[in-house]
Amino acid sequence: MALYVMANFENRNKENVPGLYFVDRQCIDCDLCRQTAPTIFKRATQSMDSYSFVAKQPVTSHEISLCDRAASECPVEAIGKKNCLQFSTAGGGELIAG
Ligand code: SF4
Numbered sequence: 001m002a003l004y005v006m007a008n009f010e011n012r013n014k015e016n017v018p019g020l021y022f023v024d025r026q027c028i029d030c031d032l033c034r035q036t037a038p039t040i041f042k043r044a045t046q047s048m049d050s051y052s053f054v055a056k057q058p059v060t061s062h063e064i065s066l067c068d069r070a071a072s073e074c075p076v077e078a079i080g081k082k083n084c085l086q087f088s089t090a091g092g093g094e095l096i097a098g
Pocket of ligand 1: 029
């Protein structure tokens, strides 16, 4: 059984635009977040590696809702929020203090 830790801002992918949400280097490029919030999450490719990053920070409540959903669904907990709350899928995707 694999063990994943919550997204770490210090390990974020360099392509993330500044702002609250980020994707870190745990991303396994499963595509789920890009399907859930295609205007927010995009795919980067670096030689042999590919992963998601936040290409646009959410503005509307709908976009924020999609980001939160993507974060709670990410299978490796690679999506995080800077300096506030972190997501955990351990208990069904609830927010916990980070
Ligand atoms: S859902 Fe998670 S693992 Fe999948 S592409 Fe998005 S950040 Fe990467």
